[in-house]
Amino acid sequence: MSRNITYREAINEALVQEMERDPSVVVLGEDNAGGAGAPGESDAWGGVLGVTKGLQPRFPDRVLDTPISESAFIGAAIGAATRGLRPVAELMFIDFMGVCLDQIFNQAAKFRYMFGGRAVTPVVIRTMYGAGLRAAAQHSQSLYPVFTSVPGLKVALPSSPYEAKGLLVQAIRDDDPVIFCEHKALYDTVGEVPAESYAIPFGEAQIVREGGDVTIVALGRMVSVAVEAADELAASGVRCEIVDPRTTSPLDEDTILESVEHTGRLVVVDEAGPRCGTAADIAALVAGKAFGALRAPVGTVTPPHTPVPFSPPLEDLYVPDATRVAAAVKSVLDWKA
Amino acid sequence: MSRNITYREAINEALVQEMERDPSVVVLGEDNAGGAGAPGESDAWGGVLGVTKGLQPRFPDRVLDTPISESAFIGAAIGAATRGLRPVAELMFIDFMGVCLDQIFNQAAKFRYMFGGRAVTPVVIRTMYGAGLRAAAQHSQSLYPVFTSVPGLKVALPSSPYEAKGLLVQAIRDDDPVIFCEHKALYDTVGEVPAESYAIPFGEAQIVREGGDVTIVALGRMVSVAVEAADELAASGVRCEIVDPRTTSPLDEDTILESVEHTGRLVVVDEAGPRCGTAADIAALVAGKAFGALRAPVGTVTPPHTPVPFSPPLEDLYVPDATRVAAAVKSVLDWKA
Amino acid sequence: MPDTLRTPRDPATGGLDAAALLDAYRTMRTIRVFEERLHDEFATGDIPGFVHLYAGEEASAAGVCGWLDDERDVIASTHRGHGHCIAKHVDVKAMMAEIYGRATGSCHGKGGSMHIADLSRGMLGANGIVGGGPPLVCGAALASKVRGDGGVAVAFFGDGGANQGTTLESLNLATVWHLPAVFIAENNGYAEATAAEWSVGGGSVAARAAAFGMPGTTVDGFDFFAVREAAGEAIERARTGGGPSLVEVRLTRYYGHFEGDQQTYRTTEVQRARAELDCLLRFRTRVTASGDLTAAQLDAVDEEVAALIEEAVTEAKAAPLPTAADLDTDVYVTY
Amino acid sequence: MPDTLRTPRDPATGGLDAAALLDAYRTMRTIRVFEERLHDEFATGDIPGFVHLYAGEEASAAGVCGWLDDERDVIASTHRGHGHCIAKHVDVKAMMAEIYGRATGSCHGKGGSMHIADLSRGMLGANGIVGGGPPLVCGAALASKVRGDGGVAVAFFGDGGANQGTTLESLNLATVWHLPAVFIAENNGYAEATAAEWSVGGGSVAARAAAFGMPGTTVDGFDFFAVREAAGEAIERARTGGGPSLVEVRLTRYYGHFEGDQQTYRTTEVQRARAELDCLLRFRTRVTASGDLTAAQLDAVDEEVAALIEEAVTEAKAAPLPTAADLDTDVYVTY
Numbered sequence A, B: 001m002s003r004n005i006t007y008r009e010a011i012n013e014a015l016v017q018e019m020e021r022d023p024s025v026v027v028l029g030e031d032n033a034g035g036a037g038a039p040g041e042s043d044a045w046g047g048v049l050g051v052t053k054g055l056q057p058r059f060p061d062r063v064l065d066t067p068i069s070e071s072a073f074i075g076a077a078i079g080a081a082t083r084g085l086r087p088v089a090e091l092m093f094i095d096f097m098g099v100c101l102d103q104i105f106n107q108a109a110k111f112r113y114m115f116g117g118r119a120v121t122p123v124v125i126r127t128m129y130g131a132g133l134r135a136a137a138q139h140s141q142s143l144y145p146v147f148t149s150v151p152g153l154k155v156a157l158p159s160s161p162y163e164a165k166g167l168l169v170q171a172i173r174d175d176d177p178v179i180f181c182e183h184k185a186l187y188d189t190v191g192e193v194p195a196e197s198y199a200i201p202f203g204e205a206q207i208v209r210e211g212g213d214v215t216i217v218a219l220g221r222m223v224s225v226a227v228e229a230a231d232e233l234a235a236s237g238v239r240c241e242i243v244d245p246r247t248t249s250p251l252d253e254d255t256i257l258e259s260v261e262h263t264g265r266l267v268v269v270d271e272a273g274p275r276c277g278t279a280a281d282i283a284a285l286v287a288g289k290a291f292g293a294l295r296a297p298v299g300t301v302t303p304p305h306t307p308v309p310f311s312p313p314l315e316d317l318y319v320p321d322a323t324r325v326a327a328a329v330k331s332v333l334d335w336k337a
Numbered sequence C, D: 001m002p003d004t005l006r007t008p009r010d011p012a013t014g015g016l017d018a019a020a021l022l023d024a025y026r027t028m029r030t031i032r033v034f035e036e037r038l039h040d041e042f043a044t045g046d047i048p049g050f051v052h053l054y055a056g057e058e059a060s061a062a063g064v065c066g067w068l069d070d071e072r073d074v075i076a077s078t079h080r081g082h083g084h085c086i087a088k089h090v091d092v093k094a095m096m097a098e099i100y101g102r103a104t105g106s107c108h109g110k111g112g113s114m115h116i117a118d119l120s121r122g123m124l125g126a127n128g129i130v131g132g133g134p135p136l137v138c139g140a141a142l143a144s145k146v147r148g149d150g151g152v153a154v155a156f157f158g159d160g161g162a163n164q165g166t167t168l169e170s171l172n173l174a175t176v177w178h179l180p181a182v183f184i185a186e187n188n189g190y191a192e193a194t195a196a197e198w199s200v201g202g203g204s205v206a207a208r209a210a211a212f213g214m215p216g217t218t219v220d221g222f223d224f225f226a227v228r229e230a231a232g233e234a235i236e237r238a239r240t241g242g243g244p245s246l247v248e249v250r251l252t253r254y255y256g257h258f259e260g261d262q263q264t265y266r267t268t269e270v271q272r273a274r275a276e277l278d279c280l281l282r283f284r285t286r287v288t289a290s291g292d293l294t295a296a297q298l299d300a301v302d303e304e305v306a307a308l309i310e311e312a313v314t315e316a317k318a319a320p321l322p323t324a325a326d327l328d329t330d331v332y333v334t335y
């Protein structure tokens, strides 16, 4: 049975269903319940934007609040994962990675390789990314390229409620460490989501729309921006194929390459930055492996190489929008050698 | 006057000369003198590989040892930079960025923008990167793509003693935060270096060798690997143009693009990883801005998407070598649409 | 005894003259009205982003910053930074404009509430990262030490921030380098919805000072004079080469963690604090009882402040927004 | 009084029977010979990479790990990890092979000295990152707590590691979550070339325990029985739901920070420690004086250990290296 629910609800539902299914799943993070030690309501917050609300009353011993000590509690989730739990730890904003990155990239990511294949670390780190909430430079970043670059980590970027639930279920069941990146501006978006549990396999892109003129690879919240641009372009007869990789690591190279083989043109739309980002990564992939099919330069649409500005008009200029995507598509289509 | 000195000596000399010139330059890091509080020699280490040896006797109040508290002392260098010092802080291994990244990427890098242009943070973070010393997964990484991706940071990657001195002088005099990445396997390499002080401007690539058949963009220690490959290839009549960007941020896009316009072919050689790395970054640049000139797929030569292995034969396979570079060049040259 | 609240040695008005008392009151009152106005304005939907209000905690910012001068002394603040900014003499109108995202703001609209800074006043920035400030303060203190300019650097952080490794490392570094630094732990009982009694292992932030080799003390943060005295000792120690100290200030925030917080985790604490402990009320009672100031003098300040905040909001709303040309400027000094 | 060294309550042999005493001795002796052999082998140039030797500190690893079982109890170690591994029953030959970079090593040659681990023995790994282990130990302890299996997790770290924010956060988290965790601070006086007296603000790691709400104690790390007793109390407390504790073990490393270190920063400390304090000598004197063991029994262990290490080195040198096919395996479970 499918219902329309929000991205937030989809994530919450995935957590509830996996916690019911598997007693080794524990949830932890700052105010993931909320109200620890306080006289009022416990489960007072359910996370800063209410994503984990209601879990603690249901699973009182498996939802843990934490002090503000990201290294310690993210590291604890990792240590617990090596000892048979399946922790889902919340790094409230991905922007906070700088206070705990070592545990993620030098510990969790490397155990299996460093220890000669003799470690399994099934930890999920849920984290919120992206601009749009006027949260300014330290609460609005799209830093998943850093995690994508790290061997040993998997990175999921759900673009809709359906993806959010299915990818989170997969993340929890997955035996490798997963960075699960939730776009904060998507929490209230609504979409059709099956009530029963399902897992979306990692490394399988979704073809959001078929079209023969140009391939648009779009990530996370940019998928809907690409759809908007494609709608506009359709009016002038341009048919865009939109590919949502859903995970950047593993990356479904085949689907991207096949699409470009077919369309001959590529525009990558990403909210991460222009330097050493996922847009460059996918552009480079195609420039290396589908060059023969390419009939125009690879277009990339990303924010500028600046921090995220606070002021609404600047933030709105910062984030790629449908107009910029459409312009990039047109320039790729109009290109003459 | 030029002499032959090592990369290590070149760095040391840059520090000495800048400290002499400018009393606001201070040097700090774990055992940068060495022996703090101990009964024996002070200046007992001069850094773990002796790079800062001799500074402390010369500038006793401006060379500081630190506890093992990277967040605190890297952050302190940043704070001091906002207050008129020009600190050169050492992050011993770039692999340790995970315990102090926040101070670098959310504080130093963003001050100027977040504060509306009203901050200047002239800090240099010297750090050691790269494989080859059998130092294993947590002491051998090439993590500069992370810093390159951060707006507000500059990133220098000296490939020789000459570059090491000139880029470090520039880094110290520069008013922006600079991540200065020293390849640990280069410390003992010898090259000609002027005795007097000189600064190499950031964002100006060096054409290491001219050639018309293919452009090789190589970074850091990979420059010498590219030269070795180019020598091999020259024997079979292939003329490589080798470009050393010297800084990845700012990146001298023009020199790279002009070279590719001229050769029509590009191979990027980098010790950082294949995903969201500097190789992908440069490949994407060219696929976007010099597509019309490209006559073959962009080749990239990087390590595999794995942690750095310890065992010598594996580590030797991990790091790109001249054979792999030559093969990549050949495959680009042999490519048929 | 870090867990016993200090009472000021001078039970009256801390030896401040009338002008200084008025100044302190003006600072606290400005903070209060600034924050209460923001609370109202936020409700209208006009203010973008996350806003963390400092109302209730004024005695801390004013009691500490009253000792500092704009030139050589530095503070670093937190996400809850408005009060520290005002006490460190950041222009109130520019702050308001910043919070409204205007080009005339302290940060040209690029920073917002969580990143207000004014380096020319030694205000190293509010900070969106819990624990972001203390390392920076070690550096500002180091710069003063190297230069020998007698400057002192002060880190404000919360009970939640007292659990962050960056803060703890900084305490140690300040001792090891014998820095002219002061750590002000503003313990308002909560980090978001999490009680300090739960999250601060051992229960006392002040007690952590000794573990890192520095004096630590706890003061009643509703009492301006108590804060002022304890901070004064710590700042004097730092200024005269005596090294770092920590002062834990116990207080209550009057609003939610941020605007929008329903605060179901706490009960009647705020009402009680407002009614019985409020720093402005206590200050007023004390200085009028002692005869140092008259109610009329204080009322005049209230009016002056009301007018200032009114103007600040009006001007902020009317001020220009940044434009496309501003998007990619000021990332680097040169690039 | 964390700064006063404890002496064991039972001044003789800690109530251990002969078999247990022999076992403890065998552990310490194995570590010593393993490390001294590595010191010699490193000088030949055969051993790749960075090697940090534990010689001199054996009583700590043995005194702590003697209480732990392989199944449910976990330790996390440091860059100086060989001793902890041996005491936690990691296979000595596989360790030696790992240090030689062989395919037969504990980590298939991919980890090396700084990353030896054996999760099947509850050995969560040496660690190249100072402060890397304590957070992981909080997690291992959490897993035991959630499962209720009575397991205890132990973090080893040095005086240098005691200044790392990750360690300090972990102390707090362990208290807040009331974890079955034990923190063993091995204070050997130096972090690389930096003296602990200088770098540990306040001078005592044990004193930091109280600041985070847990008991802390300091023991003489040359005295196996003293370490064993203090660790036993802490482990028992953790196992029975009493929460975390910290034990600071004071000791001396006999070699440089790593092989190659000229050690010009220290003077006669090592000679004195070797001659007067050595844990193996003291153990031998104690157990023979008490009549619990004979010199002949101990000599037999010495011979057994010598043979084991000789074999380990010989086999390691002869073992196959990993091959190209191993380069990109075991990055992920599935990808």
Ligand SMILES: Cc1ncc(C[n+]2csc(CCOP(=O)(O)OP(=O)(O)O)c2C)c(N)n1
Pocket (backbone or CB within 6 Å): A030, A068, A070, A092, A096, A099, C078, C079, C080, C128, C129, C130, C131, C157, C158, C159, C160, C161, C162, C188, C190, C191, C192, C257
């Ligand atoms: C590194 C980091 N972790 C988490 C947060 C989210 N956060 C913002 S404020 C806050 C609570 C801070 O509590 P406290 O330090 O007591 O300050 P208060 O809000 O009470 O003034 C948290 C968890 C953050 N901004 N940075």
Ligand SMILES: Cc1ncc(C[n+]2csc(CCOP(=O)(O)OP(=O)(O)O)c2C)c(N)n1
Pocket (backbone or CB within 6 Å): B030, B068, B070, B092, B096, B099, D078, D079, D080, D128, D129, D130, D131, D157, D158, D159, D160, D161, D162, D188, D190, D191, D192, D257
């Ligand atoms: C985060 C980090 N910083 C610095 C280092 C470099 N380093 C390795 S060991 C060491 C000293 C550790 O001292 P201590 O904790 O006392 O342990 P000991 O070596 O004395 O056993 C340092 C600075 C590191 N490995 N990781």
Ligand SMILES: [Mg+2]
Pocket (backbone or CB within 6 Å): C158, C159, C160, C186, C187, C188, C189, C190, C191, C192
């Ligand atoms: Mg608080």
Ligand SMILES: [Mg+2]
Pocket (backbone or CB within 6 Å): D158, D159, D160, D186, D187, D188, D189, D190, D191, D192
């Ligand atoms: Mg030590």
